[in-house]
Amino acid sequence: MKIGIYAPDLSAYGGGEKYICKIAEILAEKNDVEFIVFEKPNVEELESRLNVDLQGVNIRKFELNYFVKVLHLHQHVKAFLLKKITKQYDIFINQDINTVIPANSSKNFYICQIPPTNIKRSIFERVMARTFFDQNLKTYDKIVVYSTFVKKWVEKYFDNKIEILNPPVDIEKFHPGPKENKIVSVGRFFTGAHSKKQLDMIKIFKELYDNNKSVKNWEYHLAGGVGDIPENKEYLRLCQEESKGYPIHFHVNTSLENLIDLYSRSKIFWHATGFNEDENKNPEIMEHFGITTGEAMSAGCVPVVINKGGQPEIVRDGVDGFVWNDSRELKEITLKLITDEYLLKEKSYAAIMRIKEFGMDNFVNNTKKLFNFKE
Known part of the structure; x- marks a missing residue:
């Protein structure tokens, strides 16, 4: 299968990045997996700092031209391109916490790392979220969350099927040594x-x-x-x-x-x-x-x-x-x-x-x- 993963913040080297990189590593064992990016990450740095193996994962980079940058159209152009290319995959995975673009692959997964209440404060924001954000989210087959805590808050707003996939802990990497105060x-x-x-x-x-x-x-x-x-x-x-x-x-x-x-x-x-x-x-x-x-x-x-x-x-x-x-x-x-x-x-x-x-x-x-x- 061909799997596309959009993870816009790979260079943050945080827990969310380790999470998506591990998913990519696992799926790449028997599938054609690629990260869709607009800024190419340092793969060696990712592997070193996050303890992941991305040798089987391809990087597909899109360039934004000068006018897009000058006119601050980044988000609009990115959303347009992503919506278009999702059709090319059997599975599309989106980890963007800021923009939920419509997905058009055979199977679509949205990784919701953060409870969505931060976009639903004022009446206007609620209407906008329900009109645009939620409609896009309906194109996804499943929402994937880190924990029961996140699931509880996501369920308050979205009807999609929600699955918990706890992040991994490298228990083999960390071990007790001679303890100090x-x-x-x-x-x-x-x-x-x-x-x-x-x-x-x-x-x-x-x-x-x-x-x-x-x-x-x-x-x-x-x-x-x-x-x-x-x-x-x-x-x-x-x-x-x-x-x-x-x-x-x-x-x-x-x-x-x-x-x-x-x-x-x-x-x-x-x-x-x-x-x-x-x-x-x-x-x-x-x-x-x-x-x-x-x-x-x-x-x-x-x-x-x-x-x-x-x-x-x-x-x-x-x-x-x-x-x-x-x-x-x-x-x-x-x-x-x-x-x-x-x-x-x-x-x-x-x-x-x-x-x-x-x-x-x-x-x-x-x-x-x-x-x-x-x-």
Whole structure:
């Protein structure tokens, strides 16, 4: 079969990009698969940073001419071209979170990474969404979502058949090593959208450090990428400025090898996306699943994550980690783990066992099942 995949943000190197690249890798085993792009990605960089194999996947690049760029007609021209070429595929997969173009292949799948409420605020926006966005979405056979959390919100607006395909966790890549007194958080440094809230976590760690002797021999490590957007660079600078004088360390744009090592040596994993945000009003800015949480658990880090978004689907509170609702709970849980070595080891082992359910083998099998491919 010939399969076309439109993934417009491959160069972001995030969880969404790993998700679609893994799908492409799996489907390319026995099919003709190609990414449809308007900016050619660095395939070697994708493979290295995301731990994927794209040797069997072709890249089909379209050029936008000078006038399109000058007149800011990018989205209109892209939508026109994509609509036209979908007819050339047996299966078309769309991962564009901004534009749902009409699809005309034999089978069409739309990957909805983010709850759609962010486009349905005012009455005017609701009418526009129902008139254009929803009509285009009806050309798709299935909507694919990351988690039960996203599915719940998508069901409020769309009638299409919705399937859950949890993102994969490379449990074979991440493993526990000699543990040190380290808390780790992993995620891109950026503002807006579903910000990882590093600045908030830094302030909470400082409060823990200042008020508890048992935390004096602990360190807090933050790993994540930062691009060229000035606002994001400024956010990183603010985080670094806030950290001065404390055992807080940054691993910016670090390699996969360094990240694996950091996970292996850390004891506790913090995650705070959605902190001080209203999940019911802004579900789109929550963590939609949480691949980094899974990676940390694979390495034996005890997850202490916010009780919002897709996080509670991975971490069962008190069983294989802990969830928290406010900064007080985050500090209390963390302090309990720091002062109770038995509890820390017990939950570390439980986390390793739990995350096996989200391993790559299950993702491969579920992907083939979703697209009706058999061994």
